[in-house]
Amino acid sequence: MSAHANSSTLDSALRKQNKQGAGQSPKWGRIACRVVIYAIVILGAVMMALPFVWLILSSFKTLEETMFFPPTFFPKNPTFANFREVFERIPFARYYMNSIITSVIPTIITVTTCSMAGFGFAKYKFTGRNTLFWIILATMMVPFPATIVPLYVMVARANLINTYAGLIIIGLSSASGIFMMRQFMMTIPDELLDAARIDGAGEFRIFNEIVIPLLKPALATQSLFTFTRHWGAYVWPLICVNSDRLRTLPLAIPYFSGQYFNFQNLINAASLMAIAPVLILFIFTQRYFVEGITITGMKG
């Protein structure tokens, strides 16, 4: 430790900073430090991305090439035929449509119900508000698997097993969504709403014409979270659906890979097509995901 560090006078502290600024600290040490940091981050990123890279490369391989031992990394004779063949062998378009239906509809409804509830909780004082909000946050602790058996019985009683309605009905609202929208709604100043009230606007008009336009980024964040969650939904569809007609992609791909386990080229092509929408969506909207997590610390 130098004398500068021990002295706490402003003068010596400034001198120390100047020294560092002039680059007198060992330069090679800093460079080595950088190199180590980059090495760890890049190595980790490679391990993260490797399954995707291998999937993409392999989905262009021929059936023969997927059987090579040792396996090849880059396709020798790249081909697009796998993608076409998937559609010929299984009703892949149908699965795709099912996934779109069971992701888009719940997303629209969830964003609506959650933004309304978030607004209600954030901008009004009413009897039972805190109790209700507390109950909702507390039930986030309830593990989903602990409810699947009774949920199945309830949905079966309502004759909704093997229907779109049955698939959709359990995803029309979410606690984290309500919480996230509430956090966003709190940032709207009360004065703005009061000004609209003085101008004679009703509460629902205020919500529609003032709050919603202001919260477009929040709605985008919430939509993206909800959409990706429903696109990947596995447990509930697995229970609720047992006909091929209603299979969504997360069900269809494992089923397909079980049926066609010898056709790894087709499994790869199908998997790639199934995850492509969310991956592409995410690459272009990363900002919204990060913002959502930053604000609430949770995945919508």
Next chain:
Amino acid sequence: MSAKTTTMRRCGGNERKYRWYRFQKASAPYIFILPGVVFYLMVTIVPMITGFWMSFHNWSIIRPTQPWVGLDNYRKLFADPLFWTSMKNTLVYSIGVVPLQMILALLIALLLNTGIKGRKFFRLLYYLPVITPMSIAAVIWTWIYHPNLGIFNQIVRFIGLRPQDWLGNPDWAMFSVILVAIWAGIGYRMVVYLAALQGIPRTYYEAAEIDGAGRWDAFKYITLPLLKPTTLYILVTSVISSFQVFGLVNVLTGGGPLNSTQVAVSYIFKRAFGDLQFGLAAAMSFVLFAIILAITLIQWKFLGKEVTYE
């Protein structure tokens, strides 16, 4: 001027219009929260209570009446060795995934926070597995783990270790599942840590530097304590979700081989939808819920004490 007269003036002195205004203002909050709250409680609290009630019955979906059996389901459950196996496996999974995943996520977040180039790009790469549908990721990994055709054994050979049938060998199956789970979840925790790190004011570090603190001191006395609420949050949510693992296991191994990866939820699933013993499955669900609740409360109690934000 009272609020009432102001409002009435605005309504043109019309008493009916004024009443309507008052009514919609009083009822608005309830109408706003109604759909969201009802849809949510309908799929959480209602099945919770139904499930608890079911666990005291010999429940069958086919029979019209459900005979009351008291605590029989719970007794059967605790006498079932496979139930204990599934609980043990769940614990192994949780211990295997949670700490390592948190340490790696923190490490990467700290490194990305040092102002390196391409931070956004790296963040994107680390987050990709999080948004990939779990069951499809499991299909991809099934092939990666393939004993002859998979790339994992290639890498293992390259490092000089012995290739394995990763998912088919009871000794290695859980390890293989844990590895995929860590891969799938690091990104999310890393982004949460990164957000927390960026929330720590620069001035703290500047002040520490002026006082002569080194980098390690700054990390130990500023970064770590200020990350404590985040760490606790990540720990609690990670433990909760690790106890609910199902999709990954179901696709990768289906609980096998020889029940070596049979976890709590996959066993509930098997009992309910394989053996149609809904009462027993409901009892298991409730035990799982109680365990998760207990662990969470313990974590809050022992780790939550010193959590402060300033």
